[in-house]
Amino acid sequence: MSNRRDLLLDAAISLLGERGMHGLTHRAVDTQAGLPSGSAANYFSTRDALLDALVERVADRERDNWDQLWAARCPTTPAELADALAEFAHQATGPHRALTLARYAVLVEAAHRPPLRAQLAAVGGRVRAHFLTWIRVSGSTDLERDAPIIMNCWTGLVLHQLSYPNPNFDPLGQLGPLVAALFPGRSPRGKRGSHGP
Numbered sequence: 309m310s311n312r313r314d315l316l317l318d319a320a321i322s323l324l325g326e327r328g329m330h331g332l333t334h335r336a337v338d339t340q341a342g343l344p345s346g347s348a349a350n351y352f353s354t355r356d357a358l359l360d361a362l363v364e365r366v367a368d369r370e371r372d373n374w375d376q377l378w379a380a381r382c383p384t385t386p387a388e389l390a391d392a393l394a395e396f397a398h399q400a401t402g403p404h405r406a407l408t409l410a411r412y413a414v415l416v417e418a419a420h421r422p423p424l425r426a427q428l429a430a431v432g433g434r435v436r437a438h439f440l441t442w443i444r445v446s447g448s449t450d451l452e453r454d455a456p457i458i459m460n461c462w463t464g465l466v467l468h469q470l471s472y473p474n475p476n477f478d479p480l481g482q483l484g485p486l487v488a489a490l491f492p493g494r495s496p497r498g499k500r501g502s503h504g505p
Contacts, residue, residue, distance in 0.1 A: 312347070312351075313351050315341050316337055316341050316343065316347060316348050316352075317362055318365070319337050319341035320332060320337045320340075320358060320362050320365075321366060321406060321407055321410045322340055324406075324409065324410035325405065325406025325408075325410045325413075326406065328413055329413050329416070332355070334346075334348040334349045334352070335348075359424075360427065363414055363424065364431060366410055366414065367428075367431035369407055370407065370411065370435060371435055373396075373399065373407075374434075374435050377392065377395065378438050381395075382445075383442055384446060386487040386488050386491045387488070389442055389443065390483040390484040390486075391480065393458070393462055393479070393483050393487075394478075394479040394484075396462075397466050397477075397483075401466055401469045401470055401477065405470065408466060408470065409470060412470070439455065440455055443458065446491060447491035449491075454490050454491075458483075458486065458487060461482065461483065462483065465479045465482060466479075
């Protein structure tokens with residue numbers, strides 16, 4: 309993959325994060341990337357082709373972000389799991405805000421473009437594998453039940469923070485009790501405050 313292609317796709321991600329799907333045009337991507345007019349069209353002949361490549365790029369960048377968190381943390385208790393997910397929520401709504409907004413824009417677009425659903429499911433497999441491993445080693449005895457509950461809560465918290473930014477955003481306040489309730493056999497007795505570093 310060429311550096312110029314990556315540059316164009318990262319520019320497209322920034323546009324989605326800043327302006328939404330209506331702002332995604334070849335001309336706007338060229339301008340955002342600081343490249344000559346026609347650059348995006350040379351790599352992506354149609355808007356659909358641009359969007360398909362953008363989905364892959366979003367997935368690559370999110371996997372990189374998750375891998376960095378995975379390398380830094382290896383939660384083995386409910387409190388550590390809640391801590392790691394809270395940190396990832398802060399990253400998703402802070403330094404990676406545009407990337408997260410771009411992913412949500414693509415998810416909404418998938419409601420009107422069924423092929424995108426299959427593509428999103430395929431590219432998300434690696435992150436899902438990491439997440440399921442975290443949940444299992446942190447104490448889940450029912451991955452099929454626990455994983456959707458935790459991830460849907462996380463997604464809702466992140467989406468709400470993106471839509472209604474709160475300077476005192478505290479995802480741990482909800483993720484901690486949720487994970488503790490799902491994994492009662494692994495939670496410290498009567499303690500909510502022990503959430504790791």
